Amino acid sequence: MGTRDCNHTSAMATPSVGEAGRTGDWRTQRPVVDNSKCIPAKNNSPGCFSCWMYCPEAVIKRTIPIAIDLDYCKGCGICAEECVSGAITMVPETDPGAPKLGVRS
Numbered sequence: 001m002g003t004r005d006c007n008h009t010s011a012m013a014t015p016s017v018g019e020a021g022r023t024g025d026w027r028t029q030r031p032v033v034d035n036s037k038c039i040p041a042k043n044n045s046p047g048c049f050s051c052w053m054y055c056p057e058a059v060i061k062r063t064i065p066i067a068i069d070l071d072y073c074k075g076c077g078i079c080a081e082e083c084v085s086g087a088i089t090m091v092p093e094t095d096p097g098a099p100k101l102g103v104r105s
């Protein structure tokens with residue numbers, strides 16, 4: 001069970017449009033996930049999700065494969081730093097070949 005699954009009150013918030021607009025607009029680099037390295041995607045089972053736990057914006061979904069809400073991802077790179085298998089790479093927003101990831105739903 002993760003901290004967001006328990007019934008206790010938490011300071012975590014669901015990403016939404018605030019006075020500053022969609023915070024993903026500030027981003028200069030984006031996280032790109034290599035599912036061939038991501039543990040849950042490789043094993044098709046829950047496990048790991050360190051990126052979800054450490055993301056300060058709560059924009060990573062604990063799904064298989066994971067999904068990142070780029071409308072609100074600030075591009076801080078913490079998920080890439082914390083990924084235990086090196087599955088996340090930060091790429092410049094200006095890279096035209098950068099795959100899109102994390103469609104807001």
Ligand code: SF4
Nearest residue numbers: 055073074076077079
């Ligand atoms: S770069 Fe990673 S840790 Fe930072 S806001 Fe985006 S998804 Fe979250």
Ligand code: SF4
Nearest residue numbers: 038039048049051083
């Ligand atoms: S931390 Fe890395 S291996 Fe773990 S779920 Fe996130 S992307 Fe996958």
